[in-house]
Amino acid sequence: MFKYILLIGKNLRRNLLRTTLTALGTMVLVLVVTLVWSVLYLLDGVMAEKGANLKAIVTERWQVPSQMPFAYARTLGEGAARNAGDVRPQDSMTWQFFGGSLEPNKRTREDLVFAFGMEPKKLATMMDDLDNLPAGQSQQLQANIRLMEEKRQAILIGRQRLAEVNKRVGERIKLYGVNFREIDLEFDIIGSLPPGRYDQFAVMNRDYLNEALDNYPRTHAGKKHPMADKSLNLVWVRVPDREQFSRVADQIARSPLYSDPAVKCETASSGIAAFLDAYRDLIWGLRWLLSPAILVTLSLVISNAISISVRERRLEMAVLKVLGFRPGQLLILVLGEALLIGISAGLLSAGATYFVVNKWLGGVALPIGFFPVFFIPVNALWWGVGIGTVTSLSGSIMPALSAGTVKVSDVFSKVA
Amino acid sequence: MTASQPNLVLFAFSWQLPLSLAVPLGTAGAVVALLVIVGKIPLSYNVRNLVVRWRTTLLTALAFTLVISLQTVMLGFVNGMYQLTDESGQPGNVIVLSDGAVDELVSNLGFSDLNDIDHHPGVLRDEREQPLASREVYLVVNQPLSAAPGQQQRRRFTQVRGIEDPLLATRVHGLELYPGGTWFSEAGVQAVPGAWGDEQQQAIQAVLGEGVAGQMGQDRGKPQLEVGDLFELGPRKWVVVGIMRSAGSTFGSEIWSKRALVGPMFGKGAYSSIVLRTQDAKTAQQVSDDLTKNFKKAALQAQPETVYFSKLSETNRQFSTAIVFVAIVMAVGGVFGVMNTMFAAISGRTKDIGLLRVIGFARWQILISFFLESLTISLAGGLLGCALGFLANGWTATSIVSGGQGGGGKFVVLELVIGADTLFAGLLLALAMGAIGGLLPAISAMRLKPLESLR
Incomplete structure (x- = not known):
């Protein structure tokens, strides 16, 4: 041989x-x-549909992009559980999209930073690919999460985007609201997101955005911001298996709390498949x-x-x-x-x-x-x-x- | 994908060969012709060898055919995307969005914001002295699709454009209906039979673009939805009252309906945009600049419609880069293949080469001879590849055109466009592969010494 x-x-x-x-x-x-x-x-x-440890997405039923009132956040995070015996998700996360331009008068794509407004601690538990980082990157992320929780103005920006807008970690920036007009926020860049999927995005503390929306009427004769009741884009919930997912989806569909706008609950894979259908x-x-x-x-x-x-x-x-x-x-x-x-x-x-x-x-x-x-x-x-x-x-x-x-x-x- | 009939005859008479492709092709052709005429190249010897070694010739040419046909189809896809972004905008149109909005989808213009915009002196007027200004709301709606039992529930993102005045909107956008259709009525609804055929219900009247009509028709196993067909979208039933002649524009992937009905139904009370028709492209630029800088009532972002659509070509650029990369890497694979073939051809014909040298052929004539042999294989494979690729001309495919960062973009049904430039690019690539792959073997043939070859 x-x-x-x-x-x-x-x-x-x-x-x-x-x-x-x-x-x-x-x-x-x-x-x-x-x-x-x-x-x-x-x-x-x-x-591919998973059998266990599923993530589900709750979004507005008809309109894209989904825009729900932030008042939905707490109850949707609990899977609309109201009665004894109702299923509660293992974990949840909210996303509020904030797009801001670095230039007040030149709001072009080149100057845009697109941030997920969320609870910082959910970065490590609910975000795809960030929940299984190598040890070094995970420690760095945890440190950044602690900083974001202490300091609402902190922002993490993906490496690629950071380079494209010519900014560095440690700099202070001001983002002039694009989808939230007249909501202009100052941020301290405390770090970059781990390389990969989020290279083009940023993450901010959701409380900072919500605080700005709450303060808006004080400077606008008591008038609410036009997006005040549309600031919640997605709610993610984690459930252990398909049966629990079906029960949570059913609880949300039956709940009278979500009628205007109506919402839908689907597995993450189903939601992504819809986007990829194009x-x-x-x-x-x-x-x-x-x-x-x-x-x-x-x-x-x-x-x-x-x-x-x-x-x-x-x-x-x-x-x-x-x-x-x-x-x-x-x-x-x-x-x-x-x-x-x-x-x-x-x-x-x-x-x-x-x-x-x-x-x-x-x-x-x-x-x-x-x-x-x-x-x-x-x-x-x-x-x-x-x-x-x-x-x-x-x-x-x-x-x-x-x-x-x-x-x-x-x-x-x-x-x- | 669906195939439409490619019209080869029409194509042959309507091609426009870009200079960048014509020059290298023409030069290469002229050089080859000159060499053949004055150079006394043993062409018949080369041709006979190609025929005798027909298996090797065929296998090499087939590899070229596959590479070139794939490249042609892929470029046709990107051409289709560029056609949408290049041809959707009217040169004289100005699109007005809310300040900071990079796309209609994220633009919100309040009702009061729009007063006075359409009275700008640069805006054209119709016979009734009405300004040619179309107020529109653009929506993307989740449309659940029927799924077989046990299969994952599918959804589609369907684009709906709410229009105030359809006749005005068609004049602004330069669109028209296919015969047999009508625009939606003032009420925007009509009675249709209920689920059981007896009761009546009000369905929203909809005019469909060709692309979306075809896509929704496929759901029901027919080429496209037709006038009178019903479909469900959101909480309501809709009835098709017309099909727009809109191939080659992003409007072909939209459903047009009464704004007052669809806006509130899908959560958007405000307008997304107002589109103004001006005299020409120059005036459109002037009006855009004036509105952006000097309109005080609300912060606006006005731009010529052609500029707006050209900004949606970021995805096209990224796809083009990926396709060029794939084509080049595949071409490199093909080059190694043809090199192998030609080296083998030369090693099997060293005695022939020696004899050719002895009877008077110069080194450079041997080089040209083998070089042409390689080019012939690549040309044959390339031509067949182009012909195969051309069959995909007119196929429809779904995609997204988008400007990248900032949200937005449009879900589109596009037609693959395989024009003369794409075919010549394929031929040029085939010839380049043949030239690069054939040059080294030809040089090695040229360097052979006659007596050693004959030994």
């Missing part, structure tokens, strides 16, 4: 140029498939056009290289047959060459993609839904091996069969 593998290695080494070109072709195509599958993997993951054709194209086409292209590249190699070595195959190699062994020899190139190039490419994208580039910026960047999952290493195996097998099966069926007499008669 070992000698067999050595023979395969020697064969590949004999035409290093061809081996290298085939491996490089495989690597770049595996790179594309890895990127595409990483996007699909994340989207499938967020849209991209369904794009996702379909990635899944069923781009990925298969690249895999076929890859098979063609490998098939071509192996076919050429087999055609050039027909005499050698005939000699091997004379020496006692059976057709099956010749077939395995050729398949082995293709597999060795495919698997090693696939693994190398997927590993390099994982390292370069995650560690060096900080993710791939592709604006699908509210996912500003995509990272390569560790599973990609197996994808590389899998793609290499499948494409090299499918590409080399025909040349390998032809190698196995070489007729010694034909080959030697041509040589003679």
Whole structure:
């Protein structure tokens, strides 16, 4: 067996140029498939219904964006539980969106900072991807949460956005309200959000926004702010399983407290799927056009290289047959060459993609839904091996069969 | 996705080849023609070899075909998005939003804010001396979709535009109805049969854009909703009274209805925007500047409609970047493939090359000969790829156009646009792949020494 593998290695080494070109072709195509599958993997993951530890979203029933009165916050956070026996969520979180411009007179997208107004402590328990940070980042986040609870004017801004608006941690900024007109708030940037999903966003203490809304009538002849009763955008609740989710959703749907506006409760995956519905054709194209086409292209590249190699070595195959190699062994020899190139190039490419994208580039910026960047999952290493195996097998099966069926007499008669 | 019939004949007569693509293609063609005419290249020898090694030629060309057809379809998608953002705005229109709002969705104009805006001297008037100003509310509404038992409940974000005066709005936006349709009435509702066929209920009259009509039609297994069809949205039943001729604009993905009904129903009492028609693009810019700077009654943000829609092209730009990246990486894969083929072709024909040198062909003629062989494979694969990709011309797909940070954006149904520039970009990429992949092998062929080759 070992000698067999050595023979395969020697064969590949004999035409290093061809081996290298085939491996490089495989690597770049595996790179594309890895990127595409990483996007699909994340989207499938967020849209898959979980059986346990579910997050549910409560939003306004009809209108997008959802705008509910903040008075809904407390009872929705309790899952509208009113009677003994009603189910209460394990945890909850409210989101109030505050968009502010750094310039009072030039309110363009370039100057905008978009912040989630929330209870700071929920950052570590309810926000996706922030509840399972590495130790160092988690400690830093906890420290920032404590600061935000002590100081209402504190704000955390995503690294990318911070760089784009040319601000640094420690600076004081003033945001002129865009969706809350005439609510202009001063903030101290106490830190940045952990890298990844929230690179473009900011997080502020919700009490600061609500205080500003409460104070508004004092300076406006007792008139409430136009958004005063529309400041709550989303309520998130965590429930242990689907049964509890159904009961909480039912409690909320039946409650008389939420009639104007009416609300709806759905699983986070269902809510996200609705947002991603607009991209369904794009996702379909990635899944069923781009990925298969690249895999076929890859098979063609490998098939071509192996076919050429087999055609050039027909005499050698005939000699091997004379020496006692059976057709099956010749077939395995050729398949082995293709597999060795495919698997090693696939693994190398997927590993390099994982390292370069995650560690060096900080993710791939592709604006699908509210996912500003995509990272390569560790599973990609197996994808590389899998793609290499499948494409090299499918590409080399025909040349390998032809190698196995070489007729010694034909080959030697041509040589003679 | 659905396919519409691509009209190849029309396309052939209506293409407009961009200069940036025409120049390199033309230059390459001219150089090749010149070389063939004066250079005595052994072309027939190359062609015969391609035919003899037909399996290798076919496999390499097929790889080109796949890469180019994918690139063509992907570029067609982005072209469709750009068409929406480029063609939705009228050059003479001004869109007025509330100050700071980067999109209609987050704009709130109070009723009192709008007084006097439409009386601006730059605004055109109709035959009745009414200013051509359309007051509108733009809403996005959750529309639950029917799901099979056991499947996840699906929803769609449906865009609704509440209009005060539909006739005025169509003149401002330059839209019209397909024959057989009407605009909604003054009341904005009409009686339709109830659930059991006997009782009557008031349904909201709706005019649908082509895209949304097709999308909602697919829910019912038909090409599109038609006049008289009923559908549910929010707490009410709606009846289709007309279909807008609106392909290629974002309005094609909207439902238009009576503002006084839909605004309050979906929680938006105020207007989102007022759109003013002026004489031309220059006047539109002047009116925009004047309103933004000098209108004192309320803080406004006025801008030419074309500028507003061009700001929604951030997603297009990001998708374009991603597509160009994917195309380039795939092309690199193709280059390695063709390099492999050509190196193998040369190693199998060293004696031929030696003989060609002995009978008088110069080194550079050998180089051109093998270079052309590589270009021929890439051209054949590229042409087939372009033809396959062109089949997707006119397919419809859903997406979002948005300006990025700041919220907003529009859910759109777009048509893939595969024009001459996209096809020539595909051909150019194929030729570039063939040239890069064929150059090194051709140089190695050129460097072969005749006597050593013949040994």
